[in-house]
Amino acid sequence: MKIKINVATDIVVKPIIAEAIIETGTLLNISQAHINSTKGEITADVPEDDFGKFKDALTSRGAEVSVLDKPILRDEDECVECGACISVCPVKVFTFGEDWSVNLDEENCIQCGTCIEMCPHSALTLEH
Amino acid sequence: MVEKSIHEINRRIKDGSVNVVTAEEMVGIVAELGADGAAKEVDVVTTGTFGAMCSSGVWVNLGHSEPPIKMQNVWFNDVEAYTGLAAVDAYIGATQLSETRGMEYGGAHVIEDLLRGKSVDVHATAYGTDCYPRKQLDTTITLDDINQAVMMNPRNGYQKYNVATNSSNRTLHTYMGALLPNFGNATYSAAGVLSPMSNDPNYVTIGTGTRIFLGGAQGYITGEGTQHDPTNDFGTIMVQGDLKKMNPDYVRAATLHGYGTSLYLGIGIPIPIINENVAQATAVSDADISTAILDYSVTSRARPELGQVTYEELKSGTIDINGKEVPTSSMSSFKVARKIAGELKDWIKRGEFFVNMPVDRLPLDSLVKPMLQTQETPLVGDIMSDNVVTIKQDASVHEAAKNILESAFNHLPVVSNTNSIVGIVTAWDISKAVAEDRYDLVEDIMTKKTITAVPGESIDVAAYRLDLNNISAMPVVDKNNQVVGIITSDDISKLLARRC
Numbered sequence: 001m002k003i004k005i006n007v008a009t010d011i012v013v014k015p016i017i018a019e020a021i022i023e024t025g026t027l028l029n030i031s032q033a034h035i036n037s038t039k040g041e042i043t044a045d046v047p048e049d050d051f052g053k054f055k056d057a058l059t060s061r062g063a064e065v066s067v068l069d070k071p072i073l074r075d076e077d078e079c080v081e082c083g084a085c086i087s088v089c090p091v092k093v094f095t096f097g098e099d100w101s102v103n104l105d106e107e108n109c110i111q112c113g114t115c116i117e118m119c120p121h122s123a124l125t126l127e128h
Numbered sequence: 129m130v131e132k133s134i135h136e137i138n139r140r141i142k143d144g145s146v147n148v149v150t151a152e153e154m155v156g157i158v159a160e161l162g163a164d165g166a167a168k169e170v171d172v173v174t175t176g177t178f179g180a181m182c183s184s185g186v187w188v189n190l191g192h193s194e195p196p197i198k199m200q201n202v203w204f205n206d207v208e209a210y211t212g213l214a215a216v217d218a219y220i221g222a223t224q225l226s227e228t229r230g231m232e233y234g235g236a237h238v239i240e241d242l243l244r245g246k247s248v249d250v251h252a253t254a255y256g257t258d259c260y261p262r263k264q265l266d267t268t269i270t271l272d273d274i275n276q277a278v279m280m281n282p283r284n285g286y287q288k289y290n291v292a293t294n295s296s297n298r299t300l301h302t303y304m305g306a307l308l309p310n311f312g313n314a315t316y317s318a319a320g321v322l323s324p325m326s327n328d329p330n331y332v333t334i335g336t337g338t339r340i341f342l343g344g345a346q347g348y349i350t351g352e353g354t355q356h357d358p359t360n361d362f363g364t365i366m367v368q369g370d371l372k373k374m375n376p377d378y379v380r381a382a383t384l385h386g387y388g389t390s391l392y393l394g395i396g397i398p399i400p401i402i403n404e405n406v407a408q409a410t411a412v413s414d415a416d417i418s419t420a421i422l423d424y425s426v427t428s429r430a431r432p433e434l435g436q437v438t439y440e441e442l443k444s445g446t447i448d449i450n451g452k453e454v455p456t457s458s459m460s461s462f463k464v465a466r467k468i469a470g471e472l473k474d475w476i477k478r479g480e481f482f483v484n485m486p487v488d489r490l491p492l493d494s495l496v497k498p499m500l501q502t503q504e505t506p507l508v509g510d511i512m513s514d515n516v517v518t519i520k521q522d523a524s525v526h527e528a529a530k531n532i533l534e535s536a537f538n539h540l541p542v543v544s545n546t547n548s549i550v551g552i553v554t555a556w557d558i559s560k561a562v563a564e565d566r567y568d569l570v571e572d573i574m575t576k577k578t579i580t581a582v583p584g585e586s587i588d589v590a591a592y593r594l595d596l597n598n599i600s601a602m603p604v605v606d607k608n609n610q611v612v613g614i615i616t617s618d619d620i621s622k623l624l625a626r627r628c
Binding site: 080081082083084085086087088096099100101102114117118120121122 | 178179180232301305306308312313314315380382383384385386390392445454455456457458459460461462463464466
């Protein structure tokens with residue numbers, strides 16, 4: 001399952017992700033990480049069974065962990081189903097259906113944000 | 129030879145016996161019955177397209193104010209419109225940007241907002257005359273409040289369009305969307321099998337006066353579009369329709385990131401099947417329409433062609449460019465194009481829309497000329513300094529400092545033992561190294577990712593690249609990556625100052 005980890009300024013220098021991985025043995029798959037001196041924001045996949053203990057391990061170290069149910073959101077009123085998003089997505093979230101509808105497989109989304117800028121109708125947003 | 133008159137087809141539309149199919153359905157019908165059989169069977173073929181059409185806009189007449197004004201400048205929601213006409217007429221162009229919101233809102237958004245019944249703020253200024261004394265005006269209007277809102281688009285409905293891709297190592301933001309580095313993707317536009325002009329490439333039934341589906345209402349073709357280029361199968365049309373009757377599903381504002389705003393517009397053209405030649409032409413399929421793949425990283429009007437590809441290949445999701453499998457994106461919506469062809473078909477079936485022959489033919493043999501430029505654009509090679517001083521990558525920082533002092537430049541291109549460019553050091557890099565007590569080799573402190581220019585490119589392109597990368601100088605290299613000069617923003621500003 002897709003999660004977002006937010007790390008505050010005072011602990012951003014500590015290796016809390018590594019500690020939590022070692023402690024829980026969770027196979028964390030990081031897809032996006034934006035870390036600088038003021039904050040850290042990480043998008044990652046964790047096996048569903050490990051989520052509880054991994055979240056506890058991180059929150060006890062001061063991080064915030066939230067579940068991304070829908071990492072990418074589409075405004076159906078704005079989308080014209082052109083398919084501009086299809087070729088820029090590195091993980092093939094968007095595909096054409098039989099009837100040329102643009103289908104969304106949001107589970108694959110790694111929140112890279114490339115499609116957000118590509119969409120001519122500003123129909124896509126990332127869940128935060 | 130099957131011959132059918134427009135009168136006969138319209139009579140069938142009126143009595144409900146008309147046989148209408150979409151251009152997609154027609155492919156199979158002609159394959160099965162032949163052109164002759166299909167021409168007997170089918171009366172009208174409908175087409176459709178829905179994509180970004182930048183050369184679009186709306187003429188509005190606001191009605192006279194009290195006291196009256198002859199608007200010299202006017203803004204709708206901070207988007208300026210053209211007013212070089214009588215007092216309260218103005219043209220809202222789709223790509224004009226908001227003066228306060230920039231690229232996120234433009235003329236296209238004003239047009240869509242008006243159509244959706246939203247209020248739009250109007251601000252106008254004038255110089256004042258005896259007949260129009262007023263100098264300023266502010267009001268808020270909706271579409272219902274104004275006299276006319278006539279969409280009149282100088283260039284719409286491209287017969288086909290080229291495919292855009294990018295060989296460079298940075299993402300490009302173009303009117304064809306984001307083009308990822310190193311052929312990361314390719315984008316295309318137009319509806320292929322449903323494209324109106326591709327279904328009547330000899331412009332037999334599509335011409336001046338043809339009644340069409342425009343933005344969800346009945347509209348007309350008023351003539352050839354600007355840059356109409358039948359010689360290269362790049363025909364275009366000029367169209368007109370009443371915005372007040374349109375449907376916002378088919379008139380949609382867009383922002384192409386880093387480019388600006390545009391209008392996604394729905395156009396459907398009926399093709400009356402007056403004979404078997406016309407029927408045969410409507411059998412065109414995605415596989416029959418090929419178009420050129422162009423490299424948009426080359427900033428010239430003559431972008432190099434990387435090959436030809438059909439709409440069938442484009443729609444398959446990947447195309448082959450120099451042996452690489454490249455994913456494709458459509459910038460226009462085939463789903464909506466299909467909906468338009470279907471809706472137009474329904475109108476005709478229900479007897480709400482009649483077909484006509486053009487009152488004039490579109491040109492079949494014209495060509496698009498490039499701009500006549502009477503002032504030569506200087507090239508990088510003309511104004512660069514060729515007395516550039518370089519430094520070897522294994523030289524010391526001390527030596528680099530000496531070179532900078534002795535030369536007139538703050539930038540020192542760094543070269544390998546074979547004199548190929550490998551980096552650049554600036555006076556600032558050296559100061560930083562000295563301040564940090566790092567007396568390393570040049571290669572340890574240089575910037576490795578060097579932005580370069582070539583002698584044969586225009587200085588406007590070089591100036592854009594300096595701007596884009598926020599730098600003040602670029603080494604100029606030949607095709608073997610040997611440094612032949614340096615061009616600075618100072619060189620360019622001096623030249624521009626002379627021009628004015």
